[in-house]
Amino acid sequence: MTRARARKQAEIRQANLQRILDAAEVVFSRRGLQGATIDEIAAGAGLPKANILYYFRSKQHLYRAVIDNIVQLWLSTLGDISPDHDPREALLHYVRLKVRLSKERPHASRVFAAEVLSGAPVIGRFLRTDLKRWVDRQAAVFRQWSRQGRMEPIEPRHLFFLIWAMTQTYADFEVQVQAVLGRRTLREADYARAERTIGALVLRGCGLVPRGPRRPNKS
């Protein structure tokens, strides 16, 4: 086999893997691990059923690959918060990123949510090790800021639980938001308003001043 041909095959392989992962994310988010069928994933990916099981040994293996994919996306998008940052800017930035992820990758968010909801059988270890360490690191920064009087002493770990909950609800409970707002689909304006409202709650909750005309007179 020529080098050119080998490279072409590798490209096809990569493309197929990505198509399968993308389709699987959608189907798992709508049907759950048990409810999803390889047939439906194959249809979504535009490939015959048997090819799915050629690339991934079993439905379980495919599911783990999807979850790993999502965790990588989360970790690569959300870096660490540095003590040098301005608390107000850092919190707003984090909220903004999380809301954007909910808008851009709602299926990923819902697959993750369903996994945790059902007891995190696959991702439990990650939560107890990497995620716990990440939160502990950020919490130390927040405590430092509190000691320096740069923000109120809100319990930092619970603050993260609440920010995650608020930002992810626009992906995970999207149909409920749509139903209550009377919309067929959420618009950019809805996410912008979500971002502002969450930002206001978080900043004021931490004793920081939201942007804009609401800043009180120092006099």
Place this chain on the structure above:
Amino acid sequence: MTRARARKQAEIRQANLQRILDAAEVVFSRRGLQGATIDEIAAGAGLPKANILYYFRSKQHLYRAVIDNIVQLWLSTLGDISPDHDPREALLHYVRLKVRLSKERPHASRVFAAEVLSGAPVIGRFLRTDLKRWVDRQAAVFRQWSRQGRMEPIEPRHLFFLIWAMTQTYADFEVQVQAVLGRRTLREADYARAERTIGALVLRGCGLVPRGPRRPNKS
């Protein structure tokens, strides 16, 4: 058949129905609709499998009964907010009730969450009708309070999305909270802290003063 005997049979029937509903709630919350098996529900209820299908025509019917049960619990526990109430007290009371529901009925919360997550195939109509109307009513009260200068003009419907998200995360994402806090199970102190933290965010977010020594000097 004597009257006494008929009454006894009715009692057994009621007891069995309740045992099945309770067991089903737990199994559905752990496995999802598709993942749950009638066998496991029967084992949980201490009844033979066939009896489940004697009381409920099918797994789907049982699932709908569980969902209806949960909605009834929500509606009966959380009444309407009246314009006569004090905004601060009303919001704190609502947050407290929701956190208590997450603590007392985590399985119910998770079944509901999984239903909405998967697109609300069963409960969609309820969300678009009864729930929407309920939120619209409460939103009108909040807007009135804002006009009267009794609270900041936070968008009320989003405020509900955020309160729901924050309070339910302690049930729905319980394993994640446990993992990050390094606990085997959540304690009363954890729920109390959750309640305080959510209360602080919501009150300050609405321009209301949290309780206690943090009240600023008016001077």
Place this chain on the structure above:
DNA sequence: GTCTATATCGAGATAGAC
């Protein structure tokens, strides 16, 4: 590497004895 045909199995639902 790709796809068709099929073995296998688990689980929902039912028939019918008690």
Place this chain on the structure above:
DNA sequence: GTCTATCTCGATATAGAC
């Protein structure tokens, strides 16, 4: 009303042709 035995079906996974 209750329970055992069984039917039936849908979906995973595999065997093997191409």
